[in-house]
Amino acid sequence: MPPKRMSKQKRGNKAAAGATVPKRPKIEHRSLPNVIGEVLTHGEGDTGQLGLGENILGRKRPAKVDLPANMVQVCAGGMHTVCLTATGEVYSFGCNDEGALGRNTSVEGSETRPGKVDVPGHVVMLSAGDSHTAALLDNGQVYAWGNFRDGNGRMGLFTAGQQENLPVPLPIDIPMVKIASGGNHLVCLSTDSNIYTCGCAEQGQLGRVAQCFSNRGGRKGLDYVLKPNIVRCLRYKTKRTASFSDIWTGQDFTYAEESISKTVYGWGLNNYCQLGLTDMNNRYVPARLLCYSDEKKWLSIEGGIHHTVSLDENGKVYTHGRGDYGRLGLGKDCQHVLVPTMVIGIRSETCTGIAAGTCVSFAVCQDGKMYAWGMGTSKQLATGEEDDECLPVVMEGKQLETRAGVSISAGGQHTVILAREKPEDSKDSKDFKRECI
Template sequence: MPVKKRAVKRRGSGSNVGLAVKNSKKQKLSLSRPEPPYTKTPGVVLTFGQGDVGQLGLGADTLERSRPAVVPCVDHVIDVCAGGMHTVCLTESGEVITFGCNDEGALGRDTSKEGSEMEPGKVILEGRVVQITAGDSHTAALLADGKVYAWGSFRDSSGTMGLSSKGTEKQPIEMLPGYVVVKIASGADHLVMLDENGQLYTCGCGEQGQLGRVTERGASRGSRQGMGEWASVLQLVL
């Protein structure tokens, strides 16, 4: 009589990794910031679509573009993010270039000169940037040393709520001083940061529970703790 063979579950490869963790003892994670593969092939930026507030980076005369066009004076780019009405580029050397609407500080640079928001411009930061993210009216950058800087504003159902307790931030501010962050992500109006120990931190609008730590009632600006709650960066307990 033939003997049935037991099925053996194969191990995945690539990004599919299985971790076995004992329930009796929690293990402290130590994460690193690997360089993404696309950093090896920098290139130019092509934009198309609506450009009424300069989000195409093609100047004040181009309000719409149906075919891709090269953004001038921006090369060696390894990553691009599109916000609500602004565009963010990351160069191979770790510089951040922005253009588009700057009404709420999403560009992170001085645009007092007429028309300067419609042309690419550099954001001044203290180190090499390895990751960028953008929301509707904010931008964030992760530096090689693990610091996170952000600028612009979050919004809720009542309108602009600012990026910090001071309100809209038109210049980059450090979001999580004293922590080493390895990855960031932006929603429309909130920011998520993952540190080297696997701890998650959130800030921004939490009206739909997107912060993972604030009740709907508590997230309202009309509540007793609303204004202070969204402005602070607190740990998300998992």
């Protein structure tokens, strides 16, 4: 079952806004598709994560959030939401108990409506975990705010025991090109093709901490896991140090694509074969994943807690891992799948995006249709009901009648959609499909 909300306490923001942005030239970052849309939310909203105000505690169908119309990215954390505009501005709403919103919410109810986050620079990408958020600037600098947690409770963000209520810079002077967040860990891909990780290491999700040090760094202390450091990996056959070209995360695990061979590596939690390794043992260092064939180009790999959703270059969706509640989309009798298996219930020819929540999965198609499957209890599927769906179903609602999906993100108990108006003629329709690829 998805984790229930924690107690809600109002806290003022005490942390400083962080250092000024260093003067660096713009770099070739992993920019998002330049498709502008509007933000829709549904699911449970008892901590304000839907952005619809204090009186809206849940929605079975997508509802429009009062935000600027020039949004390019939506990102759902555990119980909060962050959105990015085409002009590089960040808006947040939801639970702020541990600073995940990056702004002052001392005014009663202010966390339930979108508010602007003062990030010192032009943001090009966001990521969000259970209680933290990160932002990548156009010069490669990364800012983050909030807190990491593990089985013992609060860890702090980059400093032991210290959560950050306002954006602070990543304590490393290396430009990054992409960021990704697990539930309680942050992964960054640098301009020199290295991977840096920080946060909770209990399940091996950092890929650089031995099991004996995975509990808060052991005798090395919390700084060992909270300070970003390089993931070391030897290339298959050559035994030379690997460089990486892409990164993805699940709740407690990480995937990475090697630059030259395009081999996929993974590390972290594997108790339900989330990594596609059939021994069900966690990995504390990168492992080559044979189930992700080198012959196939993987565009995206997204994970929930116990399952993984993948998208290949042909627009086909695959799932593996734990199958109860229908989260794999492979039928009601599917309880456990060891390796990536194609989801055949998506009728559109080509998918352009995927997402995975705690016990749910999503796919966005080239024609703007969106499919959902998995646990229905939290109303994340936009079916209007709370039944589980073991096969993909088309997401529906009044707000989707005239809009097409651009991208989607799933939190602990809510879903966020970036959608745009459907084109009215065939020429515009072709342009729309081209933009979404």
